[in-house]
Amino acid sequence: MDIKQYLEQKRQDVDRFLDSVMPPESAPPANLHKAMRYSLFAGGKRVRPILAIAAYEAVGGASPFILPLASSLELIHTYSLIHDDLPAMDNDDYRRGKLTNHKVFGEAMAILAGDALLTMAFDLVSRPDLVNGLDPRSQVNVIQELAAGSGNVGMVGGQVADIEAEGKDIDLATLEGVHRWKTGKLIRASVRIGGIAGSATAEQVNRLTAYAEDIGLAFQIADDVLNVTGTREELGKDANTDASRGKKTYPTFFGVDGARKLADERVASAIAHLTDFGPKAEPLRELARYITARKN
Amino acid sequence: MDIKQYLEQKRQDVDRFLDSVMPPESAPPANLHKAMRYSLFAGGKRVRPILAIAAYEAVGGASPFILPLASSLELIHTYSLIHDDLPAMDNDDYRRGKLTNHKVFGEAMAILAGDALLTMAFDLVSRPDLVNGLDPRSQVNVIQELAAGSGNVGMVGGQVADIEAEGKDIDLATLEGVHRWKTGKLIRASVRIGGIAGSATAEQVNRLTAYAEDIGLAFQIADDVLNVTGTREELGKDANTDASRGKKTYPTFFGVDGARKLADERVASAIAHLTDFGPKAEPLRELARYITARKN
Numbered sequence: 001m002d003i004k005q006y007l008e009q010k011r012q013d014v015d016r017f018l019d020s021v022m023p024p025e026s027a028p029p030a031n032l033h034k035a036m037r038y039s040l041f042a043g044g045k046r047v048r049p050i051l052a053i054a055a056y057e058a059v060g061g062a063s064p065f066i067l068p069l070a071s072s073l074e075l076i077h078t079y080s081l082i083h084d085d086l087p088a089m090d091n092d093d094y095r096r097g098k099l100t101n102h103k104v105f106g107e108a109m110a111i112l113a114g115d116a117l118l119t120m121a122f123d124l125v126s127r128p129d130l131v132n133g134l135d136p137r138s139q140v141n142v143i144q145e146l147a148a149g150s151g152n153v154g155m156v157g158g159q160v161a162d163i164e165a166e167g168k169d170i171d172l173a174t175l176e177g178v179h180r181w182k183t184g185k186l187i188r189a190s191v192r193i194g195g196i197a198g199s200a201t202a203e204q205v206n207r208l209t210a211y212a213e214d215i216g217l218a219f220q221i222a223d224d225v226l227n228v229t230g231t232r233e234e235l236g237k238d239a240n241t242d243a244s245r246g247k248k249t250y251p252t253f254f255g256v257d258g259a260r261k262l263a264d265e266r267v268a269s270a271i272a273h274l275t276d277f278g279p280k281a282e283p284l285r286e287l288a289r290y291i292t293a294r295k296n
Numbered sequence: 297m298d299i300k301q302y303l304e305q306k307r308q309d310v311d312r313f314l315d316s317v318m319p320p321e322s323a324p325p326a327n328l329h330k331a332m333r334y335s336l337f338a339g340g341k342r343v344r345p346i347l348a349i350a351a352y353e354a355v356g357g358a359s360p361f362i363l364p365l366a367s368s369l370e371l372i373h374t375y376s377l378i379h380d381d382l383p384a385m386d387n388d389d390y391r392r393g394k395l396t397n398h399k400v401f402g403e404a405m406a407i408l409a410g411d412a413l414l415t416m417a418f419d420l421v422s423r424p425d426l427v428n429g430l431d432p433r434s435q436v437n438v439i440q441e442l443a444a445g446s447g448n449v450g451m452v453g454g455q456v457a458d459i460e461a462e463g464k465d466i467d468l469a470t471l472e473g474v475h476r477w478k479t480g481k482l483i484r485a486s487v488r489i490g491g492i493a494g495s496a497t498a499e500q501v502n503r504l505t506a507y508a509e510d511i512g513l514a515f516q517i518a519d520d521v522l523n524v525t526g527t528r529e530e531l532g533k534d535a536n537t538d539a540s541r542g543k544k545t546y547p548t549f550f551g552v553d554g555a556r557k558l559a560d561e562r563v564a565s566a567i568a569h570l571t572d573f574g575p576k577a578e579p580l581r582e583l584a585r586y587i588t589a590r591k592n
Contacts, residue, residue, distance in 0.1 A: 088403035107384035119447035126440035136432035144422040151415035
């Protein structure tokens with residue numbers, strides 16, 4: 001299969017869906033909707049929604065209700081980027097090659113746009129007109145995955161741990177703990193949501209979860225490597241920022257080559273968990289390979 | 297009935313429940329959990345959870361699953377206060393007589409504590425161990441009410457409209473629009489959630505909604521009046537801040553006595569919507585009366 005074509009097609013599906021459910025910029029409160037759309041359509045790769053869709057299809061799912069479920073993950077991811085970029089947090093001026101949300105709309109609006117995107121994620125997954133045909137019990141389970149993956153012992157907790165680790169001489173276990181929460185839990189939720197929505201068996205959900213945990217770590221290691229090796233043009237943001245901030249990363253512990261090797265091992269392990277899934281899981285396998293091959 | 301006793305008992309039920317589900321301060325990430333607990337247990341009256349419980353009981357509900365549903369509203373309310381108080385928003389130092397969250401924990405942690413509380417609201421309402429016995433279809437409908445009431449065309453949208461109206465010469469219709477979103481939508485959601493969880497008929501939900509819209513407006517008018525007439529001790533925060541900020545409020549348009557009269561009319565209208573509900577709705581009626589009689 002052609003993973004680039006798959007990614008492009010699914011990205012378009014997700015973008016089209018998101019555009020159809022996001023209020024237009026002219027609808028009041030107009031400035032809020034402008035700020036929400038600005039970051040939501042700033043060129044994201046839609047990795048999390050695509051993981052959810054690929055997991056859904058891997059277990060045989062084929063209904064359009066996967067789109068609101070999958071897209072909710074992008075709303076959560078986008079809100080987290082807006083809040084992470086704030087002056088009180090990472091104080092970043094650029095994201096994906098564009099000015100960050102608060103640089104364009106001001107701090108108050110950026111905080112509120114983040115809050116509204118987070119809330120809209122839960123709106124999407126509970127809308128009766130959009131999630132049509134999924135049994136309500138599975139729907140509640142999807143919502144639980146989304147909340148647990150992005151909250152105090154998920155993504156938000158990981159951001160706290162990341163802030164607290166900055167500038168400190170942390171060990172590898174602490175670094176892994178930060179990543180497992182900050183990026184790992186939402187990736188895990190993405191894949192599990194796809195499985196649950198596709199009526200996967202408990203055994204299948206377990207294997208998808210193991211796959212997700214492996215690619216979550218590989219994703220983060222690859223990000224750390226890209227921060228060292230990527231250019232500003234490739235990344236769409238400043239390069240080598242971790243080192244200049246004195247942040248410990250995988251390349252700090254293992255060097256760039258050692259970190260790359262670790263990521264490759266995780267990808268191989270992820271793919272091994274999918275042995276019993278057959279050809280429908282090919283996109284999931286290719287996605288795992290893509291994670292370490294990407295340039296941004 | 298003794299409304300004060302009712303309020304005190306339900307407040308204790310909600311507080312006990314919230315304490316049981318909130319991670320202890322020692323659980324990592326400890327600073328996040330400390331910040332979340334700090335604002336959550338800062339002496340809130342639990343008006344929204346109690347409205348949900350009272351509406352639930354008014355339609356005959358009697359299961360403990362109402363507690364996670366009702367308490368989720370307090371998590372949303374608390375997060376909104378933390379974010380509203382931030383330097384980029386209202387820049388308030390005190391709330392309920394205590395230092396605001398960011399004054400104690402710093403701005404980054406206050407933003408994240410708000411994010412985590414918002415997310416935890418959706419965690420609570422989707423947890424299978426807590427929401428036990430409610431049919432999943434109603435559970436999804438409850439989640440939809442919660443999301444719609446607190447998002448871009450609900451509470452967050454109202455905060456945006458409020459910020460944009462500040463210092464401007466707005467008319468009464470704009471003022472009412474701000475309130476209908478900023479406080480009205482979550483109060484409306486509270487009452488509707490109680491009704492939906494209690495398997496209310498469509499007609500009952502409509503009447504509860506009309507009741508909620510009336511008391512939502514009465515609540516805001518009473519708040520505006522208290523801002524003029526209350527003391528720092530009674531309010532637990534600075535008094536007369538609206539006037540010093542040049543903010544237009546109900547007393548600006550109608551004077552204190554005129555505003556009080558308007559609030560009383562709304563309370564009477566709210567109670568009239570409950571005519572068919574019988575004695576089980578007595579707490580809802582007393583709650584409506586309490587809104588304009590309270591001192592903080």
